[in-house]
Amino acid sequence: MTLDTSNTPEQPLSEFKAAVLCKCPKCRRGDMFGNRMYSFGKQKSYTHCPYCNFQFEIEPGYFYVAMFVSYGMNVAQMITLAVGTYMLTGSESPWLYIGILLGGAFILSPFNYRYSRVILLYWLTPNLHYDPERAKRPYKELIK
Numbered sequence: 330m331t332l333d334t335s336n337t338p339e340q341p342l343s344e345f346k347a348a349v350l351c352k353c354p355k356c357r358r359g360d361m362f363g364n365r366m367y368s369f370g371k372q373k374s375y376t377h378c379p380y381c382n383f384q385f386e387i388e389p390g391y392f393y394v395a396m397f398v399s400y401g402m403n404v405a406q407m408i409t410l411a412v413g414t415y416m417l418t419g420s421e422s423p424w425l426y427i428g429i430l431l432g433g434a435f436i437l438s439p440f441n442y443r444y445s446r447v448i449l450l451y452w453l454t455p456n457l458h459y460d461p462e463r464a465k466r467p468y469k470e471l472i473k
Contacts, residue, residue: 348447353385354450355460356378358381360379361443362374372439381463381464387457394453395445395448396445403441406434406441414426
């Protein structure tokens with residue numbers, strides 16, 4: 330099943346769906362990232378929304394705060410993996426836990442990178458809200 334992102338301007342994506350799809354928080358149409366989450370290339374973050382030209386990094390160093398969000402996500406994931414490993418195996422071997430936790434952190438790092446930025450922009454930035462005017466027409470049409 331694929332998610333349909335071809336909505337009309339009258340029916341914007343819901344906030345949650347736009348966040349899951351990593352869309353711009355201002356117009357909910359443009360992508361925040363230029364490639365897939367899991368690919369062989371490095372993660373490509375856009376500096377501006379390709380649809381409405383909103384600048385994602387609101388001020389210099391803005392995404393440093395996303396590191397704290399990513400840290401919180403990583404801690405929650407590691408606790409979940411450790412408890413799950415104990416519940417499934419009952420093992421007390423530290424090497425099993427080290428391997429699973431480091432492997433989990435490595436596998437989930439692209440997820441944490443993307444969604445820490447999405448969470449920061451969507452829910453932790455107080456004056457950043459959806460603007461229906463930005464969703465009406467692409468920026469490229471406005472500058473012609």
